[in-house]
Amino acid sequence: MKYYAHSLEGKPQETWQPLDEHLANVAKLAAKFAEGFDSEDWAHNAAWLHDLGKADSAFQGYLMRENELDDSDYDSGRINHSSAGAAFAKENLGNCAGLVLAYLTAGHHAGLPDWFSSDSGNAALSVRLVEGGINLAKIKQYVEFVSEKLLPCTTPAKFVKSENLHFWMRILYSCLVDADFLDTESFMDSKQSGYRAKFAKLSEVKTKFDLYMDSFANSAEKTQVNSIRQKILFACRSAANNPAGLFSLTVPTGGGKTLSSVAFALDHAEKHGKSRIIYVIPYTSIIEQTAKTLGDIFGTENIVEHHSNLDADKETQQTQLASENWDAPIIVTTNVQFFESLYAAKSSRCRKLHNLVNSVVILDEAQLLPPGLLDPCVKAINELATNYGITLVLATATQPALPKLLKTHEIIPQEYKLYEHLKRTNIEFPENLHTPSSWNDIAEKMKQHEQVLCIVNTRKDCHDLHALMPEDTIHLSALMCGEHRSKLIAEIKASLKEDKPIRVVSTQLVEAGVDIDFPVVYRALAGLDSIAQAAGRCNREGKNKLLGKVHVFVPPKSAPPGLLRKGVDKTMELASLPDFVPDNPETFTRYFRLFYNSVNDTGGKTLHEQLVKDVNPYIHLQFRSYAMEFKLIDDQAQRPVIVRYSKSEELIKQVQIIGPTRENMRKLQRYTVNLSVWKIDKMKSDGLIEETRDGILIQTMPNLYSDKIGFDIYKETLPVEDLIQ
Template structure:
C-alpha cells in the first residue's frame, strides 16, 4: 500500500510518502552539507513525515481535499511525533548518542511549529513530554511500514555518519561556547528541514523539476566585470574626493583575496561604501566560491535606494531580491483547512537568490524568532557574504544575540562578514563580544576620515532647550542664507508638529515630511522629489525622523539634528554637503524639549552621554566625529546599558541569551524542585525564547496600505491567487506596507479601519486611514490627493 503525503490542487495527483521523504532527505542533506552536517540534516528529512505512514492520515488528507467541510481539524492526526520518537528510542540504545538524539528529535517533532524547549519556564521538558506521548495508537503500525519500506536501513547509516559529523563540531567549539553553539546548530538543522520540506512540496504542487543548487559563479564574474566598467567610467573626475573613493574601492578588491572572516569597512559617509563593499563581495564570491551576497540594512528607505543603484549598475532586475517585511500574518494553522493553508506557506521567500537586500529585523528574525516562517532562510546564510550596512544600528537589546550569531556564522558556516559604517560600534567591548574582528579593509583610515571632512558641528543646545515654534523660527531664519535644510528629530510627533508649524508660514520653500508611518513606496517618491529639487537648486526644507540619516544618498546645505547618540549625529552630518558642493556645511545640534523619550530609552541614554561629551568640550567640537571619540562613546553607551544587551524578557524575569545558552536560572530551579539533574545534555528554552522574540517590540503587525499600487495589491489579495501569482504579489506588497503597533491595530479595528484578507493572513488598511502628508492616520480623517512628482 502507498501512503499519501500531498494531493495537488489542480489535478488531484498524489505524492506518496516514499517519494516525499526521499526527496526531502536529499534536499535537507544538501543544505546541511554547507556546514558539514549533510547526514544529520538528511536524517531529519527522512524522519519528518514518518507519521503519515498510516491509514488515519490517508483518510484525513483525502477528506481535507475532497470534503473539507467534514474533514477533521488540522492537526487531529499527529504525524510529527512518530519520527522524533523513533529516532530517540533508536539512538538512545547507545547512551553516547544522547546529543544526536536530542537534536534530531526536536527538529523533527517541531517542523509544524517552533522548536520545543529542552527545559521550559514551567520547569518541565516539552521535548521529553512529546517523546513520552502515549496517545499514538498508529505508532506501532507506522514503525512497521517504515521498516517494510527499508527506511530503517537508511536511518542506521545516517546515524553513523551523523555521529561522525557531530564530533569535530564539538571539538571545535570552546567549552564555554558549546551550549550556545548547539542551540544555533539545532536552529540551522531546523532551517534545512523546513526549507527542504517547503521546496519539495512547492515543486510537486507547481509540477516543477527537482531543486538543484544554483551556481552563481558565472553571474558573479559578469557582475564584477560590469561593476569595474562602471567604476572606470566614473573615474574621469580628477577631484581629490573621487581619487580617494577610487583608492578605497581598489583596497576592497585587494582585501577580497583574504580568507573569509569578520572585517570592518569604515569608509566615511559619502565615500562610496555601497559600491566598494559590493566590489569586495563580488571578488570574494568569485575567489572563495560563495553562494550569495546578502546586504543587511537598518531601514527600508536605504534598501530601496541601494538595491535600485545596484540593479541599475549591474543591469539586472531579475536576480536581485528586496525583502523588507513579512506581509503574511502568523495565524493558528489549526483554524484553517489543508487547502487554505497551502498557498501562503509555499509562497514565502527563502532567500535563494544571488544578491539579497533585507533589513536587520529580518536577519535577527531568521535566527531568533518563533515559528517556521523566518527560520527556513537560516541555512542560506552559510557560505555567503553578509554585508551589514550601518552596523551601529543593531538594536541594543539584541547586541549579544547579534554577536553570537556572527560568531557562529564565521566559525561554523564559512560565512564572510563585513561590518560597514563610518561609526563602528565597539562590539568587541561587551561581555558577549565578537570573538575576533580580523581587520579593517581600508588603510590609514584616520587620514581618510580627515580628508573627507565637509562639515562643522555647531553646538546650539541650551539649558532650557528648544520648543517647536522656536525651532521653526530658527529654520525660517537660516533659510534666508541657505537653499536647503534637513531637520532630523527623535519622535514622529514633534516632526509632525514642526511640519504643521512651518506649513502655516509663508515660506519661499517647499516643505516635506518623512516618517516610518509612510509605506516604502510613499517615502521613496518623496525622497525622489526632494532630490530633484536639490539638484535643480530649488529651495527645500525636509523634516524627518532618524530614518533618513543612515545611508540615504542625499545632500542638504545645512542639517539640524536633535540631540541623540553621537553615532546618529555623525550619520546626520553625512547628509550635509555630502558631495562637497561648498567648502564646509553647518550641522547644528539642538535639544528639543518637547520630545518625549520615556519609551525610547536608547535614544535617551545616547542623548545624555553626547550632551556630557559636548559640555566637556566647551564648544570645541573638532574631534567629536573622530574614530577614537566614536569608540569611546560606544563604550560609555554599552556600559550604561549593560543590563539591556542580552534581550531581557520582563514577563519571564529572564534574558533570552541565558535561555538559549546554559539556561542557568531554570535549571537551578528545576534541580531545587526535583532534587535531580535534567536527563538531557541540552537545557535551553529554545522555543519559549523564540516565541518571545520581537526586534521591534510593539510594531508587531504588517498592514498593506491603499497608496498607489497598494490598491491593486489589495484587490489581488481578495482573489484566489495561484502560488506563483501570490509570490509575485507579496514581493510587491512589501513596498506598500507599514508596521503597526498593537494599540494602533486595536484602535483601527474598533474604527473599522482595517480588514483581514485571505482567511486572516493579510491586513488591509482602509483609505480614510492613510494620509498623503503623514502616512498612517489612526483617526480616520486622512487626506489623499495626487502626489505631484
C-alpha cells in the same frame, strides 16, 4: 504493502509519490545542504525520520479519502505524521542524538517546538513524544525498514557546545525543511519547481559589476572625493584576498561604501569559493535605494529582495520563490529578516538558513543593531563567522564597539586618514547644551536657506516644526506609508539634482544610507552616531568650496525616556570634555562604549534561560518561546494600519470583499503605518480605524491621510510609542 507520501488530485495511485522515494530524496538533498558545516549524517537521519508517521494507516486512509478512493482498508483516526519519527529517535538513538533529531522531526511542519508545555501546551515536544510513541507502535514493519537507512551519529559536529547547540540545530533544521519543501514541490508542482535556480552564477554577475565599475571610474568627475573613493575601492579589493572571517569597513558617509563593500564581497567570493552575497540593511526606508543600485548593475532578475516594503508588482515568480530560501546569487534584506530568521522557530522563517553557509554577508550601518538584543545579535555574528564559513563585513561610518564581538580585520589602512581627507562638513554644537531652542527659532533659521534639511527625534517634533515652515516644505516621517516615502525621497533627490530650492523636515529615517546632499543640515541633539549620520546628508559630494554646515540644536522638549534619551545623555557627556571632536573615529568608539554600558538589558539573560541553561544534560530547549520574544520591532506595542493612499483604495476594497490573499496583502505592505496599540484602540472606538474579522486594521476616513504629513494622528495627546520616528 506500498505507502505513499503525496497524492495527485484526480490521478490514480500508481502516479502518487511512494513514501520511501520521498524520504530518500529528502535525505540526499538535506545531506547536501549540511555538507558546509560537517553535519551531513545528521541531516540524512532527520530526513529519513521526518515522515515516518505517514506509514500509519490513518494517514494512508486520509490520502485515499482526499482523492475519493475506497479507504475501507485503512483507519480513519486523527492524522499526526511528524511525532512518530521523533518518538523513534528518542527511544532508540540515545539522549543526545535522539532528542536533537526529535526536535527537528517533530517540528518539520509546525516549527521547532519547546520542550516544556508551560508556554506551548500540547505542541511541546515532551507531550508530542507520548503521542508519537502510540503512533510508532502501529508501524513496526516500516520502522524496521527506515532504521536500516540510518547512519551512525552520536555526537554533533566538533564545534558544537552547550551554548551554541540551539544554533546548530536550527541550521540543521533548515536543511531538513527546505529539502522537504523542494522535493514535495518537485512532485506536486513540477512547473513551479522549474522556476527555481534560474539565476546567473556569481561569477557572471561579478563580470557585470567589474565592467560597471570600470565605466563608472572612467566617467566620474575628477574630484578629490572621487579620488578617495577609488582608494577605498582599491583597499576593499586588496582585503578580499584575506582568509574568510570578520571584517570591518569604516568609511565616512559619502565614501562609496556600498559599491566598495560589494566589490570586496564579489572578489572575496571568487577567491574563496563563496556561494552568494547577502546585503543586510537596517531600514526598509533605504533598502529600495540599495536594491535599485545593485539591480542597475547586476540586472533586477539576479537580485532577490526580501523585506516587508517590497513592491509586489516588481516581483517575478522566480524571485518570489527564491525569497523563500535565498537560493540566489545576490540577496538584499533587512536586519529584521536576517536576525529574526537566525532565532526563528517556524519552518518558513528557518528554511533559508542553510543558504547562509559559505556566503559573504554585508551588515550595512552596523551601529543600528538593537541594543536590547545586542548580546544574541553579536553571538550570531560570531557563530556564523567561526563555524559556518561565512565572511561578515560590518560596514558603517560610525563603527560601534560591539561588546564581545570577536576581533575584526579593518579593511581601510590607518594611513588613509579618511576622516581627515573626506571632511566635508563642520559640526557645530551650541555653547550650552542645557538651553533649548524653540521651534519658531529653528523655523526662522531654516527659512534663511534655499536648500536645507532638518532632522528631529520624534514624529510629533516633525509635525510641529513643519507646521511653522513655508507651504512648500516637505515633511518626511514614518507617519507616511512606504509608497508615500519613496515618492517623496525621489522628489527630494530630483530637486537637489536640479539645484532647486527645497526645505525638508524629517525624522531620523533619512539618516542611514539615503543619498541626499544638502549644503546645510540642522540636527536635534541625539546620539553621536545619529549626528554623524545626519552630517552625511550635508555636502556629501564635496562640491561646495566651503565646508557644509551641520548645526546641532537642543529641541524644545527632551528626548523620550529610553534608548533615545541614553544616546543624548552620552553625547552630552562627551561634548563636555575639552578634547571632544564629534567626527573623529575614536570619539565614536568612546561614545558606543559609554552607550552600551548604560543599556540595562542587552538580551543575554533571556537567551541563556530559554536556549542554553537546560542543554546539559537534558537538551531541554524553548525554541518557540524564544522566537516569539526575539523581535527587533516590538509587534506587541505597535500594529500596522493600512492607510488610504494612491493605489491602496482598490486593494482595500478587495480585502473587504474577498478577504486577504497573499497577493493583495503583499501589495498592501507598502501602504501601512505603524501605530501604538493604545492609539489604535482609541481610534477604533472613535470610528477612525476599523478591524476586519481577519484582524486587519484599515483607516476609515480618507481625509485622515494627507499628502503633506501622512496619517494625521496629532489631534490629541499621544503616548510616547506614537512619537518616535
